[in-house]
């Protein structure tokens with residue numbers, strides 16, 4: 001999809017490319033941020049971009065050598081792909097995660113406010129030490145996603161909080177005079193099954209262990225012979241921790257797209273024989289590798305319900321499972337995953353279900369001839 005900006009045409013797409021190609025890789029809130037960008041001189045300024053899901057703002061500000069702070073592997077891959085597709089040098093952008101940001105000092109920031117306001121807070125906390133005195137941070141959002149809490153959080157970090165007029169149902173907050181705040185790790189602690197799980201702000205299900213995962217934990221029995229186990233979309237690692245208790249000697253893998261999730265899970269699991277992967281695909285694993293895959297797969301993408309990611313992951317699970325292996329997953333019933341799973345596995349057992357959730361055990365993968 002093309003976007004015209006300053007006499008240039010940019011082709012910015014969602015990556016991985018989705019079946020529903022009508023979904024745009026940016027919103028009016030991003031375009032609104034661009035209008036504010038035009039109002040400030042960026043010459044010799046250090047620019048930082050946050051929560052730029054597919055790299056739209058990073059591509060358009062490329063000539064200013066922006067720093068892009070990314071929270072997921074898919075965001076990094078999509079941004080790099082869009083840079084490449086527009087013949088923009090990837091090395092012209094400095095990539096960091098909120099946990100790896102160096103001591104760089106910034107003049108101007110552009111941030112698309114995420115659905116998780118805890119993540120918004122984490123972004124602001126991350127940058128609190130990195131602003132120059134007269135820095136400005138522009139934060140874009142769609143008006144329908146407004147919550148007064150956005151203003152409260154912004155005011156915790158900046159003296160001046162101004163709100164733009166609405167344009168195409170979006171608004172921009174203009175934050176100035178950053179407050180001098182101390183460094184602070186934003187971590188939640190959640191007690192569950194005799195363990196205290198830690199997780200960074202912005203990681204899935206902050207107040208309690210997700211109810212779907214709790215239901216899976218109540219019903220999970222691994223085969224003691226399962227040697228290689230994967231917790232797919234592992235979040236804070238709660239399912240992996242249960243797997244570790246049941247099969248203390250297994251080779252345990254956790255994979256999640258979110259850097260913050262993977263870093264959280266490292267706080268919750270002992271490192272011995274445990275492997276942490278920050279990725280959004282299983283392409284790095286060999287075919288037939290795992291004896292068992294357990295998962296509470298994602299079905300939200302920011303404000304959208306989107307099961308495309310999970311359906312793609314199911315195909316990858318099928319490839320990575322050994323012929324005798326099983327895939328055990330919990331899901332909201334209404335997602336009706338069975339229709340999709342039975343194209344990949346000959347046996348699908350319902351381990352348990354309640355009014356909201358269902359647990360499938362998928363075995364006997366269908367091997368393509």
Ligand SMILES: C[S@@+](CC[C@H](N)C(=O)[O-])C[C@H]1O[C@@H](n2cnc3c(N)ncnc32)[C@H](O)[C@@H]1O
Pocket residue numbers: 074204205209210213232233234235236237238239255256257258261279280281295296297298299309313
């Ligand atoms: C429903 S949560 C489950 C988290 C954790 N297992 C739990 O039970 O609390 C889904 C997780 O999927 C992750 N995710 C989203 N897309 C992904 C992808 N393509 N590959 C791997 N993980 C992904 C999210 O970061 C999130 O942590």
